Amino acid sequence: MPTTVPSPDLPRTRALRANKLGALWAVVGRAMSDAMQAHSESSVAILLWLYHWAPVGVVELGRVVGLSQPACSRAVDKLMAEGLLLKAPSGGREVWLELSPEGRARAEELQAARLRACDRLLAALSPQERSTMADLLDKLLAAPVADRAYARHVCRFCDHGVCDGPACPVGCRATELEARQRSDGA
Structure with a gap:
C-alpha cells in the first residue's frame, strides 16, 4: 500500500485537486516536449519569441526566456550555427537578433506542432x-x-x-x- 504524505495545510479534497493539477502539468509538459522536436525548451522559446517580437537583444531575450545572459548567448550561438538566427543592426553596442528565413519556417513548424499537441489534449x-x-x-x-x-x-x-x-x-x-x-x- 502506498505511503501518503499528509498535507497539514490542505484538506484532502483540496490536496487531491492540487495533485491533479500538478499531474496535468506533467501531461501538458510531455505533449509540449514531443512537439519541440530536437530543440530544447529555451531554443524553442527563443525561436517563437523572435517570430513575433524581433528584433530583440540578447539581454531582453534572456529575461523573457528565463536564461542568464551567458546561457542565452550560448543558446543563440547554437541557433545561429544551425542557420536559424541572424544578427540585426541595432544602432548601438547590443546585438539584436532576428530569425533567418529558415528560422522563421522552423518557428512556424514548432508553433503548429505545439498548438496541435495541446488541441489533441483538449479533444477529450x-x-x-x-x-x-x-x-x-x-x-x-x-x-x-x-x-x-x-x-x-x-x-x-x-x-x-x-x-x-x-x-x-x-x-x-x-x-x-x-x-x-x-x-x-x-
Whole structure:
C-alpha cells in the first residue's frame, strides 16, 4: 500500500485537486516536449519569441526566456550555427537578433506542432467542457501575474497572432497592473 504524505495545510479534497493539477502539468509538459522536436525548451522559446517580437537583444531575450545572459548567448550561438538566427543592426553596442528565413519556417513548424499537441489534449473534452476550460484557464493564467516581465515569461511560447489584446488574460492582467501603478503614482 502506498505511503501518503499528509498535507497539514490542505484538506484532502483540496490536496487531491492540487495533485491533479500538478499531474496535468506533467501531461501538458510531455505533449509540449514531443512537439519541440530536437530543440530544447529555451531554443524553442527563443525561436517563437523572435517570430513575433524581433528584433530583440540578447539581454531582453534572456529575461523573457528565463536564461542568464551567458546561457542565452550560448543558446543563440547554437541557433545561429544551425542557420536559424541572424544578427540585426541595432544602432548601438547590443546585438539584436532576428530569425533567418529558415528560422522563421522552423518557428512556424514548432508553433503548429505545439498548438496541435495541446488541441489533441483538449479533444477529450466536449465543446461545452472546452468552453468552461477556456474560462478557467483565463482565471488561472491571470491570477499569478505580478508584472510585465512575468507575463512575457509565461507567454514565451504563445502564438501572439492568436492570443493578443483582449484575448490574452496574461497580457491584460499585466496592463491592468501597470495602469493601477500609474494611477497610484499620479
